[in-house]
Amino acid sequence: MSEIAAPESKGAMSASEKTMAVLAATLEYPRFTDIVAASGLAKATVHRILGTLVAGNYIAGEGENGYRPGPALISLAGRALSSLDFEKIARPIVDQLVAEVDCTIHVGVATDSEMVYLIRKDASKPYQMKSRVGTGMPLHCTGMGKAVMASWDKTRVAQLVDHYGLPRRTPDTITTLAALLRELDKVRTAGYATDLGENELGTVCVSAGIRDHTGAVTHGLSISSIALEHPGRSIEQFADKAIEAADQISLLLGAPAKNN
Template identity: 75%
Template sequence: MTDSGDALSASEKTLNVLAAALEHSRFTDIVSASGLAKATVHRILATLVANDFIAGDGERGYRAGPALLSLAGRAISTVDIAQVARPIVDRLVAEVDCTVHVGVATDNEIVYLIRRDATKPYQMKSRVGHGMPMHSTGMGKVVMASWPAAQVAEFAARVGLPPRTNATITTLDALDAELRRVRERGFATDLGENELGTVCVSAGIRDHTGAVTHGLSISSIALEHPGTSIEQFADAAVAAADEISRLIGAPA
């Protein structure tokens, strides 16, 4: 029987089997996913197991081995999300001609990591390294929407939900309702809640564990995007945030 992977190099075959073994635990499923002959898969798996890149066997199933997990941990620790995100942010700014931010969540705030301005004559007051309250910002709300209710309540009790403007959410009930809406829609907005006259639409960025740890926002002024019209960029924000998530190792 001819191996369907005959045209592949030995390295490519090994990578195919490794990828398949990380997606499937059963030998037959690994064979199917790799597109290689059983004998080839069996030989490559034996080599991967012997070198601790894969653990397990045909009876118990296969899984990532200690050598691979160690390499993955070292790779993840060197990821600079700002460096990964910048080309995507630059492309997004050119597409929507609005200011784009990327921020990271701390215990109480969203801290700006990236700010890229549009071609418009006005500029946002935000600056890289500056923190803003979670509950009054779009990026903060997309992060909090991924939290369990108890964590949201603890945050509200600790921070106090202080008003930034007359539109800021200042009660736990209102915050819970807003976060439910964010989860349903897949994005958040800030309609003058953090700064009068400024609006944004935001999407969450997931890390390698799937946790929402960062946010991306498309921001403008209310005079240019009145009411809820900033939501026209929601799909673009979500797509950019998902692309960044994928590049930093978020699960599919």
């Protein structure tokens, strides 16, 4: 469990703000003393608010054995998650990113073996990518796929290779487990992934992973172009932009903030 940070000065808090502070602390720490420390409120206030939350089934448990989310809160969270419209959340960020970098932007979701395109927004350039929304590409040869796989452990990567193989799509496609693991190590270190003609000759991209409300990397975002316009590794100039946009979408999906 993470160390409890010293509470910031909260000034005059409303009753609803105090309730939310206690609820947030309870979801992080089960013990009463830790909830008090994390919320920054008086013990009597925390005890009273916890009583109200327990009575409403938003929190379950008690001080001796610890608190946990109650059925009402779990039901509420489930309804909130089911109502999320991923494209509606991501689209404004994608639109802004296209305006900033004038490259094609893709957003995709990972399956067991593929990255399926959910969003494609073209640049103002006369050329267009061959990608199509709804189609899937192998994880191992796409920037978004590698950004997702970099969050996996080696066993899961090996299972993918054993089950689906590493089909060669271009002369630059990674086709061995050892090479893929080395590539994923680089992605983890850099914080972003690239596809330099590995999926389709003449196209390049830089990608970052998108995290869901649990912190798992389930989606990816890529900034794509053609190698004639961005030769070599020059597409990496947009790496920070890709990471920033992916993190913005992640936070809107409820992902925890990254630890710096």
